[in-house]
Amino acid sequence: MLSKVYFSGMAYAAYDANQTLPRKLGRQLEKGGLGDRVKDKTVAIKIHVGSEIGYSTIPPVFMRILAAFVKEHGGNCFFTDHYIASRRPEHRGYTQESLGAPVLEAAGYLGKYLYTKDVDFKGFKHVDIAGHIHDADFLIDFSHVKGHGCCAYGGAVKNISMGCVSDRTRREQHGLEGGLKWDAAKCVHCNACVEACNHLANSFNDKNEYEVNFHNCTLCQHCLKVCPTGAITLTDASYLDFQKGLALCTKTVLDCFEPENRFFINLLINITAMCDCWGMTTPSLVPDIGLMSSWDLTAIETASLDQIKWEKLNPEGVPSGITMGNKGHLFERLHGKDPYTQIGYLEEYNLGSKEYEFEKVD
Ligand code: SF4
């Protein structure tokens, strides 16, 4: 059986607010049956509050409609993320007054209210789940869909695995990144590797050691190929470990909730190259697509990726000077990592099915 993904596109027939996306969100929530399941429950709504001068995080109007819906159906909800205080969500309109529900630091005021679950995947050992998310009866993940340097795609999985946990857990997941190894004994410091990288991903530090920022690195291997001495080689670690780590972390967080107590909403507008944590908004990579919701995480992530098409690329969404790859998904061409590998790991962890069907909600 195919998993259902509720989908509202951007198209409208008349200048009528009822045909625009916020109203379509209300109708999707009704259609999806969320109202029946949130009654008498405490509902954590995981968002990304963004930072600095970014303006592409979820507009408050959508969050206000969601909070009102939950409350009308007898639920008690709050919005949550990490580093709330320092990222100033009120600068992007995220206040209790504008949203109709409080915006809470997921791990408590001091960021130390956590529940630790042990995992065992290479160097990834601890999932410290933010206490207020753990303690809720119901989780709604509300994600703004965009690209991501480390894993190509930032949607629901990224919002949960990097956003519902502690710094230690984020660090351990990032520790899974890799792919290049440098041999100091072979290096003649010609700098050809740095000059060959058009992603500004590599450099030599104060001690003249080669360093790679795997967030920016697309594993294009240009540095490796220009090196005259073979000082740079590939390792067996790669972005795949990072993708798997994200899926494992997501599963561990979602295990705190019964399957009927998890709901996913993906907003596909302002789809930028990088994550909202960069504190900036660059031009959209593709025209706005719309809004999706589902009870199936794997289905909604697959459907979101499927709708972001290379053929629709707006060249202004990509920094000038970046050389795009020539195969695969738009995000793979941009970030050098196949975003669908994340989907495979989600299925491996029984987090749903990539086989989905749309139910259109206009
Ligand atoms: S693999 Fe490509 S992106 Fe990564 S450091 Fe080397 S040249 Fe830069």
Ligand code: SF4
């Ligand atoms: S290209 Fe090779 S030899 Fe030249 S600086 Fe880079 S690692 Fe060293």
